[in-house]
Amino acid sequence: MTFSTKLGARLILVSALLALVIGGCAKSDSPSEAPTVKPAGQKPPASTEVKIGFVVKQPEEPWFQNEWKFAQQAADQYDFELIKIGATDGEKVLTAIDSLAANGAQGFVICTPDVRLGPGIVAKAASHGLKLMSVDDQFVGSDGEFMPDVHHLGISASKIGQNVGKYLYDEMQERNWPRDGTAVCAVTFEELDTAKERTDGAIEALIEAGFSRDSIYTAPQKTSDVPGAIDAVSALLTQHPEPVRWLVLGMNDNAVLGAIRAMENRQFDHETTIGIGINGTDCIVEFDKEQPTGFWGSILLEPKRHGFDTAEMMYKWITQDVEPPKDTRTAGTLITRENYKQVLQEQGLLEAGD
Numbered sequence: 001m002t003f004s005t006k007l008g009a010r011l012i013l014v015s016a017l018l019a020l021v022i023g024g025c026a027k028s029d030s031p032s033e034a035p036t037v038k039p040a041g042q043k044p045p046a047s048t049e050v051k052i053g054f055v056v057k058q059p060e061e062p063w064f065q066n067e068w069k070f071a072q073q074a075a076d077q078y079d080f081e082l083i084k085i086g087a088t089d090g091e092k093v094l095t096a097i098d099s100l101a102a103n104g105a106q107g108f109v110i111c112t113p114d115v116r117l118g119p120g121i122v123a124k125a126a127s128h129g130l131k132l133m134s135v136d137d138q139f140v141g142s143d144g145e146f147m148p149d150v151h152h153l154g155i156s157a158s159k160i161g162q163n164v165g166k167y168l169y170d171e172m173q174e175r176n177w178p179r180d181g182t183a184v185c186a187v188t189f190e191e192l193d194t195a196k197e198r199t200d201g202a203i204e205a206l207i208e209a210g211f212s213r214d215s216i217y218t219a220p221q222k223t224s225d226v227p228g229a230i231d232a233v234s235a236l237l238t239q240h241p242e243p244v245r246w247l248v249l250g251m252n253d254n255a256v257l258g259a260i261r262a263m264e265n266r267q268f269d270h271e272t273t274i275g276i277g278i279n280g281t282d283c284i285v286e287f288d289k290e291q292p293t294g295f296w297g298s299i300l301l302e303p304k305r306h307g308f309d310t311a312e313m314m315y316k317w318i319t320q321d322v323e324p325p326k327d328t329r330t331a332g333t334l335i336t337r338e339n340y341k342q343v344l345q346e347q348g349l350l351e352a353g354d
């Protein structure tokens, strides 16, 4: 029975048994309970025939594994099949879309390895009649502008970046670090807009708080992973051996983790570095370490909304023709060694007792 068929059935139940079933009807989903009512218009696929792809650019990263985990929860709840695909480059993305179509999928959610593949992905999806929505990284068209017609769910990148800058400054004040001898290491990845918005936001907030621009150094990553950040920051530290304390920021946890590792190679530690990442997922190993490291905190994003909600939106779009909002933005919360277990538990990211 389809979701909308169930809905129709429930309406009939409600009118017939109004007083009795008002509370219980929301749970009435046993097919034998109610007569079948055909939905108006084109017949949507039965939920068991629904197949939805979830394509991610860096499948080995905890952030994306969390998105998959939550998308799977949506699949279990709505009884559709989730097809998870890791696509690390453009060619793999196009092959993934072909294989989704060949497997009978009706749509997919994607975090593309390169936002400039946007027009190609849109064309490929359209050629197979697949519904499409982007998550995390918003597509960019050939004119260099975002593609606002592609439904998207991403983070409020500038705002979250500004919070990173603010929290870094607060923690520096808390420790009474002198301005002299303290510098900022910003690990940047400018080719990705959501990354640039985050690091720009953090730098802006530090400058607003009174940090001088000439003690802010950028370390551009060639690849947006831990090794890419280690290389970038090692080069920066060779060029600038003068600072004795560092505030560290980057587009995500991995950027900051790489920076902290590079700093440890130069004998900086948790007393001389304050690093704040973004994601709140890839950094857990760091907080779990017995001894504190320079990785001080992270902005925990909402992987459940990125995974569950996007998959749910796609499901409702396919089965009930409910179009997702064009642009959804999510927020974040600061976590540190002190509060991470509690916050992660509250958000269903950690089982109690772990």
Ligand code: FCA
Pocket (backbone or CB within 6 Å): 063, 111, 136, 137, 155, 194, 224, 251, 252, 278, 279, 301
């Ligand atoms: C980008 C980053 C991920 C995560 C996501 C919300 O895709 O690469 O680490 O921060 O945005």
